[in-house]
Amino acid sequence: MKNIAVKNIADNFPALRQTVNGHTLVYLDSAATSMRPESVLRAVDNFYRRDGANPHRGMYDMAQRATDAYDGARVTAARFVGADAEETVFVRNASEGLNLIALCYAPLVLGRGDNIVLPITEHHSNLVPWQILARRHGAELRYMYVDPRTGVLPDSELDAKIDGRTKIVAFTHVSNVLGTRLPVEKFVAAAKAVGAITVLDCAQSVPHFGVDLHKLGVDFAAFSGHKMYAPMGIGVMYGRRELLEAMPPFLYGGDMIEDVREQDTDFLPPPSKFEAGTQNAGGAVGLAAAVEYITSVGWEAIEGNERKLMKKLTEGLSSLKNVSLVGNSGADVGRYGVASFNVAGVHPHDAATILNDYGVAVRAGKHCAHPLLARLDAEFGACCRASLGIYSTEADVDRLLETLPLVRRRMNLGD
Amino acid sequence: MAIDSVYTELITEHSRDKRNRRRVEGATCSHRGVNPSCGDELTLELRVENGIIEDAAFTGAGCAISQASASMMSDLLRGKSVEEAGRLCEKFIGMIKGSVTDEAELEELDEAAALRGVSKMPARVKCAVLPWHTYLAAIET
Ligand SMILES: [Zn+2]
Numbered sequence: 001m002k003n004i005a006v007k008n009i010a011d012n013f014p015a016l017r018q019t020v021n022g023h024t025l026v027y028l029d030s031a032a033t034s035m036r037p038e039s040v041l042r043a044v045d046n047f048y049r050r051d052g053a054n055p056h057r058g059m060y061d062m063a064q065r066a067t068d069a070y071d072g073a074r075v076t077a078a079r080f081v082g083a084d085a086e087e088t089v090f091v092r093n094a095s096e097g098l099n100l101i102a103l104c105y106a107p108l109v110l111g112r113g114d115n116i117v118l119p120i121t122e123h124h125s126n127l128v129p130w131q132i133l134a135r136r137h138g139a140e141l142r143y144m145y146v147d148p149r150t151g152v153l154p155d156s157e158l159d160a161k162i163d164g165r166t167k168i169v170a171f172t173h174v175s176n177v178l179g180t181r182l183p184v185e186k187f188v189a190a191a192k193a194v195g196a197i198t199v200l201d202c203a204q205s206v207p208h209f210g211v212d213l214h215k216l217g218v219d220f221a222a223f224s225g226h227k228m229y230a231p232m233g234i235g236v237m238y239g240r241r242e243l244l245e246a247m248p249p250f251l252y253g254g255d256m257i258e259d260v261r262e263q264d265t266d267f268l269p270p271p272s273k274f275e276a277g278t279q280n281a282g283g284a285v286g287l288a289a290a291v292e293y294i295t296s297v298g299w300e301a302i303e304g305n306e307r308k309l310m311k312k313l314t315e316g317l318s319s320l321k322n323v324s325l326v327g328n329s330g331a332d333v334g335r336y337g338v339a340s341f342n343v344a345g346v347h348p349h350d351a352a353t354i355l356n357d358y359g360v361a362v363r364a365g366k367h368c369a370h371p372l373l374a375r376l377d378a379e380f381g382a383c384c385r386a387s388l389g390i391y392s393t394e395a396d397v398d399r400l401l402e403t404l405p406l407v408r409r410r411m412n413l414g415d
Numbered sequence: 416m417a418i419d420s421v422y423t424e425l426i427t428e429h430s431r432d433k434r435n436r437r438r439v440e441g442a443t444c445s446h447r448g449v450n451p452s453c454g455d456e457l458t459l460e461l462r463v464e465n466g467i468i469e470d471a472a473f474t475g476a477g478c479a480i481s482q483a484s485a486s487m488m489s490d491l492l493r494g495k496s497v498e499e500a501g502r503l504c505e506k507f508i509g510m511i512k513g514s515v516t517d518e519a520e521l522e523e524l525d526e527a528a529a530l531r532g533v534s535k536m537p538a539r540v541k542c543a544v545l546p547w548h549t550y551l552a553a554i555e556t
Binding site (some may be wrong): 346376380 | 418422424426428431452453454455476477478479480482502520536538542
């Protein structure tokens, strides 16, 4: 596939070409979900037009093509994150992957008095499953807290929270609120030292930089396709082979069975063991096409563009009167695709409504991270979030920065 | 534009007004309402004596629409009977959902009628109706 120049990338995304309230859309909510390029839309469409038989089930050509497409998508997805296909389970999204890990693996190791350790930065999908599991097994749920002002997690929190009774350390790669990268290597080392397993939520990192799960050495990981330019309803759960083998299935049904007798059943080995019933094969094909799209643009171009835009965005937000970055140390903490902010005296919902009036789409609220928002210095305990994608441009950032000063005026607060 | 009819002086002032943002002394009833998707939350407190709402006020945090709505509702419900207040809540919710549009009918909502522009802002309907739903839930329990 040939390289596509960064300045033309937005042209590949039909959804970005639309007018909102008389203004060209500026889409700054890719951390919630990213748009999909033509190549992904076409891949899904072609799959259903040509190959839409049930994978792994038919002896005829069409079923074979569907099987090849589905299995091929798994190989592509696995290679994308430095994993093997046998360790790569298709799920609906990161949430389902994390639930699978919590419900199928955690009970094998968790006992009364043990603990699970998480940074406070977690999205609800990497927090609530652990909360439920901890309660069910009489285990303790411990949080590693970030500095409320800077959003940075001090090393001392790892030392204080991870101990001999820690069985699971779960963490996000990139915070969906702060955009900061969590110290995954340190979490892995600390967990290994006490024999705990590690769970990585890489939903917010895989769209922004290359992730190598084998190199990171995590035991489990999960991400969604829809945040990396693939359709909604497809994602990946990764687990180290021996852990997947030790786990019971998640759901029971077709396509995960080796043999069934009247009173007992043999299951297929992973990953099939965790994929009961007809899967979202079109979604998997779309995910593979998204990987190919990202690969064709290349990480160097993606990261270069995002680094430049993040600098412009964070500097621009910091310099605006009555706008404050959430979790801002003043120093460059390194943000990956996400910057959260507030307009003084204006609730984020109102700010987002007014920005939308000028065609600028940002997310507002608590971003499925209530425990984090409760600890950050954010007016109203909530914030606006601008997030970038592969297609974001300087013009998008400019539009946000130009529009923000109008927000307080529209709220009759002066400048 | 719908949003110009919503972010008016009257509404933004109500959203920042402190008069109704307080605890109610001798409250006979208190109820918490939350919009899980956007995080607006408020606790409505009422002092009801002989079926009459002697005082109504709220505490909590949320967007200008939810807060102004709560403030206007507190003003409107004070002095009304519990049943009359319930009827006004139904009417307000009807206005926001677009089923009550007659100007004359909306008059009895007093200042709260100024929020009718929210009926054209589907993403914010929940914000406007939260306090009123909270009242209805409060009197049910
Ligand atoms: Zn609201």
